[in-house]
Amino acid sequence: MTRLLRVALWIGAVVDGVVAVLALFFQPLLGPLLDVPVKDPALTTIAGGEYVVLTGLYVFLVRDVARYRPLLWLVALDQLFGGAIPALEVARGHVVASWKTLGPIPFNVALAAIYVAGALAKRPKEARSPAPQR
Numbered sequence: 001m002t003r004l005l006r007v008a009l010w011i012g013a014v015v016d017g018v019v020a021v022l023a024l025f026f027q028p029l030l031g032p033l034l035d036v037p038v039k040d041p042a043l044t045t046i047a048g049g050e051y052v053v054l055t056g057l058y059v060f061l062v063r064d065v066a067r068y069r070p071l072l073w074l075v076a077l078d079q080l081f082g083g084a085i086p087a088l089e090v091a092r093g094h095v096v097a098s099w100k101t102l103g104p105i106p107f108n109v110a111l112a113a114i115y116v117a118g119a120l121a122k123r124p125k126e127a128r129s130p131a132p133q134r
Contacts, residue, residue: 023048
């Protein structure tokens, strides 16, 4: 499970890292590559900064998954929102229903499921901290 979790975390880091770079430095490419409309460049830049923070969280988690297991809930939410928000915006008619917006949704849900399973899994004995002494 730990290997699968680490691979999933690296995938999440790469995806969010790419979105961060696009949002911060290459906003005109967000539309053609991801079907993300850029109506407010300042808001897109702010979102890019948030994606940098999320990318850092993924990398941080990969370093010691067992120790920081509760933080897996945050990356699970990142992936759930990454699937739910585009679906909602497509339903509202604000975003084009293309393979670029709808295609990643099952992928986001699968990653979220892996993170939730990892968060719920019991920590291996060697990763558990010793019981406090009284």
